[in-house]
Structure formats: C-alpha cells, structure tokens
Amino acid sequence: MTSSWWPVVAVVAVVVATVVIGTFGVRVSRTTSDFLVASRSVSPFLNASAIGGEYLSAASFLGIAGLVLTYGVDMLWFPVGYTVGYLVLLVLVAAPLRRSGAYTLPDFAEMRLGSRRLRRVSSVLVVLIGWLYLLPQLQGAGITLHALTGAPQWVGAFVVAVVVGVTVAAGGMRSITVVQAFQYWLKLVAIALPAVLLVAAWYHRGAPVFASGDWGTPLSGFGGREYPLYATYSIVLATFLGTMGLPHVLVRFYTNPDGRAARRTTLSVLGLLSVFYLFPPIFGALGRVYTPELAGTSAADTVVLVLPGRVFGGWLGEALSALVAAGAFAAFLSTASGLSVSVAGVLSQDVLTHDRRLGDGVRRFRIATTIAIAVPFVLALGAARADLAETVTLAFAVAASTFCPLLVLGIWWPRLTVRGATAALLVGGSSALAAVVLVLTLGPFHGFVGALLEQPAAWTVPLAFGTAVLVSLRTHDRVPRTTPAAMVRLHTPEELEASR
Amino acid sequence: MSTPDRPAKRVTVVHPRTAAARTAAKRGVRRDVREQTELGVTMLTSLRRTQLRLAVLVVLGVAVVVIGIPLVFLAFPAVREGRVGGLAVGWFILGVAVFPAICGAGWAYVRHAERNEAAFVDLVERS
Numbered sequence: 367m368t369s370s371w372w373p374v375v376a377v378v379a380v381v382v383a384t385v386v387i388g389t390f391g392v393r394v395s396r397t398t399s400d401f402l403v404a405s406r407s408v409s410p411f412l413n414a415s416a417i418g419g420e421y422l423s424a425a426s427f428l429g430i431a432g433l434v435l436t437y438g439v440d441m442l443w444f445p446v447g448y449t450v451g452y453l454v455l456l457v458l459v460a461a462p463l464r465r466s467g468a469y470t471l472p473d474f475a476e477m478r479l480g481s482r483r484l485r486r487v488s489s490v491l492v493v494l495i496g497w498l499y500l501l502p503q504l505q506g507a508g509i510t511l512h513a514l515t516g517a518p519q520w521v522g523a524f525v526v527a528v529v530v531g532v533t534v535a536a537g538g539m540r541s542i543t544v545v546q547a548f549q550y551w552l553k554l555v556a557i558a559l560p561a562v563l564l565v566a567a568w569y570h571r572g573a574p575v576f577a578s579g580d581w582g583t584p585l586s587g588f589g590g591r592e593y594p595l596y597a598t599y600s601i602v603l604a605t606f607l608g609t610m611g612l613p614h615v616l617v618r619f620y621t622n623p624d625g626r627a628a629r630r631t632t633l634s635v636l637g638l639l640s641v642f643y644l645f646p647p648i649f650g651a652l653g654r655v656y657t658p659e660l661a662g663t664s665a666a667d668t669v670v671l672v673l674p675g676r677v678f679g680g681w682l683g684e685a686l687s688a689l690v691a692a693g694a695f696a697a698f699l700s701t702a703s704g705l706s707v708s709v710a711g712v713l714s715q716d717v718l719t720h721d722r723r724l725g726d727g728v729r730r731f732r733i734a735t736t737i738a739i740a741v742p743f744v745l746a747l748g749a750a751r752a753d754l755a756e757t758v759t760l761a762f763a764v765a766a767s768t769f770c771p772l773l774v775l776g777i778w779w780p781r782l783t784v785r786g787a788t789a790a791l792l793v794g795g796s797s798a799l800a801a802v803v804l805v806l807t808l809g810p811f812h813g814f815v816g817a818l819l820e821q822p823a824a825w826t827v828p829l830a831f832g833t834a835v836l837v838s839l840r841t842h843d844r845v846p847r848t849t850p851a852a853m854v855r856l857h858t859p860e861e862l863e864a865s866r
Numbered sequence: 867m868s869t870p871d872r873p874a875k876r877v878t879v880v881h882p883r884t885a886a887a888r889t890a891a892k893r894g895v896r897r898d899v900r901e902q903t904e905l906g907v908t909m910l911t912s913l914r915r916t917q918l919r920l921a922v923l924v925v926l927g928v929a930v931v932v933i934g935i936p937l938v939f940l941a942f943p944a945v946r947e948g949r950v951g952g953l954a955v956g957w958f959i960l961g962v963a964v965f966p967a968i969c970g971a972g973w974a975y976v977r978h979a980e981r982n983e984a985a986f987v988d989l990v991e992r993s
Binding site: 439440442443446449450452453454456457458461500582585586598599602606618626629630632633636637640641643644647650667668705778850853854857859862 | 867875896906907910911913914917918920921922924928930933936939946947953957960962964965966968969971972973975976979980983984986987988990
C-alpha cells in the first residue's frame with residue numbers, strides 16, 4: 367500500500383478528464399454516417415492508436431505482470447496471443463469485414479446470411495461476451511484503488527462503472543478517435559518509462575539475481591499450474607481466434623474508409639501492440655526480486671502499481687506510482703467505455719426494441735447503457751476473484767468458440783447455411799459459457815477436467831467449427847440465395863466499386 | 867498462382883483487339899463483376915481463392931511456429947535452460963523475438979494481398 371496521495375490525484379485527474387471530455391467535449395453524434403465522415407479524415411496510424419487505446423485493458427496493463435510474477439515464463443503466451451490475435455484478424459477478416467459494411471457482429475450475421483434469428487442469437491452472445499470482458503475491468507479498478515488507498519474493492523469498480531455509464535450515456539468517448547489514440551500513448555508512457563527506469567536501477571544495483579527455481583523455465587508448471595502444455599495451447603487458441611470476435615474490436619473497424627485502409631490500420635495495430643507488450647513482463651520479472659511476497663496472492667495483479675514505489679524512494683517513486691496509476695485507470699476507462707458502447711448499442715437495437723415504453727432512440731440507448739454497465743458491476747461484487755488476465759482470456763475463449771467460426775466461415779466458405787452458423791453459435795457458446803460460469807462461481811478446479819474447464823478453448827473452438835461445417839453440409843440445399851452477392855461484396859476491391 | 871492467369875487468357879481470346887471493342891469490353895467486364903453475372907462471379911471467386919490461399923499460408927506458418935515452440939521446449943530440456951544474450955531462451959523468444967516476427971508476417975501479408983487485388987483490378991480494366 368502506498369501512503370502517498372500523488373497516485374490518487376493522478377487517478378482523479380484521469381477520471382475528471384474522461385468525464386469532461388465525454389460529457390462536455392466535442393458534440394458527438396452516434397449515427398453511423400458520422401463515423402464515415404470522421405473516417406475520411408482519420409489516418410490509419412491515428413486510427414490504429416485508437417484501436418490500441420481501446421484494446422489494452424486491465425489484463426494487459428496489470429494482469430500480465432501479475433501472472434508472470436506468480437507463474438513465470440509460460441505466461442508470456444498471453445501478450446503473444448493478444449498480439450497474434452490481431453495478425454489472424456488481419457489475415458482472415460479485416461478487409462472483407464470492412465467491405466461488408468457491418469457495424470456490429472449481428473449486422474455481419476444478417477448481412478451475410480439474411481436471418482433475423484441468427485442476428486438475435488449473435489446479439490445475445492455480444493452482450494454476454496461484453497459483460498464477461500467488463501468484469502475484469504471493474505475488478506481491476508477495485509484492486510487498484512484498494513492498493514493505492516486501502517478503500518474496499520467495490521469502490522474502484524463503482525467509480526469506473528459510474529464514470530463509464532455517465533460518459534457513454536451522454537454520447538461521448540465513442541467516436542472521439544483522438545481521445546482513444548491519446549489513451550494508447552498515455553498507457554505506453556505509463557508502462558514504458560517506469561519499466562526502463564526500473565531496469566536501469568536494477569542494473570545499477572548490481573543486477574541481483576533471484577533464486578527462481580523453475581520460474582524462468584518453460585512448461586515447468588511453476589506456481590502449481592497443472593497440465594502446462596495443454597494450458598499453453600488452449601490459451602494460444604483462445605487469444606489467436608478470439609480477438610476477431612470481441613464486440614469492441616469490430617466496431618472500431620468501421621472507422622476505416624475502406625478494406626485497404628482496414629488492412630493498413632491493422633498492420634499499425636500490430637506494431638503498437640508489439641511495442642507495448644515488451645514492458646509488462648519486466649514488472650513481473652523485477653517483482654520476483656523486489657516484491658516476491660505478492661506472488662501467488664490475490665494482490666499479484668498490483669505488482670505494476672507497487673513496484674515503482676518500492677524500488678525508488680522520494681519524489682521519483684511517487685511520481686512513477688502516480689504515472690502507473692493514471693495508466694491503469696486509462697486502461698479500465700477506455701476498454702470499459704468501448705465495451706459498454708458496443709453492449710448498449712446491441713441491447714438498444716436488438717433486445718429492447720419490443721418495449722414501446724422505453725421511448726425514443728436516445729432514451730432507449732441510455733437505459734441500455736445503464737443495464738450494460740450495472741450487470742457486470744453486480745457480477746464483480748459476487749464473482750470469485752480470478753487473475754485479471756485469466757478472466758479476460760475466458761472472454762476470448764467464448765468469442766473464439768462463437769464469432770470466429772461465424773466470421774471465418776462466413777467470409778471464406780460460400781456453403782455456410784443459416785442453420786450451420788446458428789448451431790455453431792449455440793453449441794460453441796453454450797459449452798464455452800458453461801465452463802466459464804463454473805470457473806467463476808465454483809473455481810478454481812484441479813486435475814485434467816479442471817484444466818479443460820479453466821482453459822476451454824482447445825475443445826470448444828474445434829467443436830464450434832465442426833458443428834458449423836457438419837450442419838451446413840447436412841443442410842446444403844438451404845444455402846441462402848443471397849450468398850453469391852454477399853461474397854462479391856466481401857471480396858471486391860474498392861477500385862472497382864468506386865468507378866461505377 | 868496459376869488461377870489469376872487463366873481468366874486473362876480466356877478474356878483476351880474472346881475480345882477482338884480493336885480500340886473500340888476494348889472500351890466496350892472494359893465497361894462490360896466491370897459490369898460483370900458488379901452485377902454478378904456468371905463471368906463476374908467466376909472471376910471474383912478466383913480472386914477469393916487466391917486471397918484465401920495467401921491467408922491460409924500465413925495462418926499455417928504462424929501455427930507451425932506456435933505449435934512448434936512448446937514442443938521444442940518439451941523435447942529438448944537443454945533448450946529450455948539455454949540463454950541468448952543474457953536472457954533465458956524462453957524469455958528471449960516469447961518476450962522479445964516473436965514481436966518483430968509477427969509484424970514482419972503482417973507486413974508481408976498486406977503486401978501480397980494488395981498485389982493480388984491490384985492484379986485483379988488490372989485484369990478487369992484491361993479486358
């Protein structure tokens with residue numbers, strides 16, 4: 367626990383700035399045409415910074431260091447997976463997805479297969495994945511504020527929930543690309559500067575080596591992780607294939623003017639993520655030297671926050687603590703608001719549409735926002751505390767078992783049918799979600815069955831793909847008649863479209 | 867890479883080599899693609915297959931490396947304990963070396979994908 371008030375000031379500054387920009391800043395409308403207008407003036411690099419700003423969440427900023435501290439080198443697969451997920455997205459999805467003109471995942475499902483029912487199933491899954499991803503953001507805020515001030519865990523979660531709820535309902539944040547882009551650079555500086563200074567200090571003090579045992583050895587199962595090989599492959603599969611199915615990732619692609627720009631933006635994202643992910647593991651490693659008592663405890667995720675104050679005394683330690691605290695809150699707020707917008711958008715468009723009492727579009731959107739953020743807040747109070755990066759990876763696993771087959775087969779396989787896609791969403795989604803619910807309520811589990819539940823992707827993803835292909839082949843006489851037209855739209859280069 | 871060549875040959879044979887006919891044909895093939903006539907869909911299918919082949923190549927390359935790294939660690943315990951420039955091998959590979967490789971793969975993919983599309987556009991414009 368830090369006794370200084372500097373980090374608290376930094377957190378308050380980030381929160382106030384977010385509220386002010388979100389509420390009173392540039393008047394932003396939520397219509398899709400505004401996204402298009404904005405997109406023409408946004409360069410791929412700026413757009414990529416915005417995507418990075420929204421993507422780097424509590425799991426990246428705090429969670430990776432905590433896992434590395436406790437379990438060692440095998441945990442580096444998490445940042446690798448979060449980055450390669452974008453490579454897979456680039457290669458399989460980016461340009462055709464932009465050309466589909468879909469703004470959300472349910473939009474894509476309807477555009478490609480023309481089924482309202484499939485759209486509704488997709489909507490429910492977007493909401494569930496969004497909530498699952500919001501949960502660790504709120505938990506991260508809770509442990510951060512607890513580490514800084516000793517406040518109870520729910521306070522931090524409450525602060526983030528209220529700030530995000532207010533700004534999103536006011537219509538801010540979302541399309542302010544510049545703000546999101548700024549969040550990326552803030553997070554990068556907040557993690558890189560302390561990391562470089564920490565390494566310099568460690569080197570200057572004679573580079574003390576720690577008695578690590580198997581900590582630095584791959585596949586050693588250090589820290590009591592069972593079945594490290596299975597877990598590694600399952601993490602890899604979930605993160606590689608799950609990124610494309612995350613609700614807030616897809617929405618950002620709409621800001622690209624065309625498919626070509628979507629590719630170039632994604633390539634820039636790869637570079638930005640690669641730079642960022644060099645730094646969090648450093649905190650995990652130096653935590654082994656300077657804060658070994660955190661390893662294996664529920665406070666492991668706070669190592670990024672605690673380490674600068676522990677290594678440096680005086681004003682430098684306080685300033686760096688303030689910097690990482692500000693970066694952490696930027697991570698919670700940007701990711702949580704991106705997710706809330708996606709979840710609220712789907713709720714107000716596809717779920718709350720039947721009730722006329724909810725009023726017009728804006729009012730319905732505000733009610734949807736309240737629901738979108740209140741549910742994960744309640745879950746955050748009740749859920750068993752898992753490591754942040756682990757919980758986030760569960761969301762990746764569900765996305766990989768549902769939207770990955772829908773997107774990949776939808777874009778590349780003309781024989782996909784409505785029934786095949788729906789069956790894949792239901793089978794993959796229910797099996798992955800069942801594992802997630804068991805882990806979050808009754809976990810942690812042990813033994814091989816435990817490993818299957820804790821890291822479900824390795825069996826749920828093939829299950830979902832297999833279901834989609836088998837059911838589609840069995841219903842091959844029901845391939846939608848619009849399929850050839852949809853495929854042409856997905857794959858035609860813009861040069862041919864523009865010069866009609 | 868034989869697929870994109872095939873329609874090119876077919877198209878050149880069909881259309882007579884006069885300037886007037888070429889302009890007319892240019893409008894025609896463009897419309898074929900846009901209005902999804904049989905010819906247009908066939909041409910786009912060939913582009914889609916080319917792009918899919920490229921994508922599968924990249925994904926397979928990533929998969930081989932990613933599946934391979936843990937297997938090498940498993941099969942050769944000596945590698946696990948090795949060091950590269952003061953860093954343990956696992957740290958060097960997963961913490962540093964993979965990232966330039968990921969970016970390089972992405973860069974190569976974008977280059978090839980854009981080249982495939984440019985070739986396709988060229989084909990449609992020329993015929």
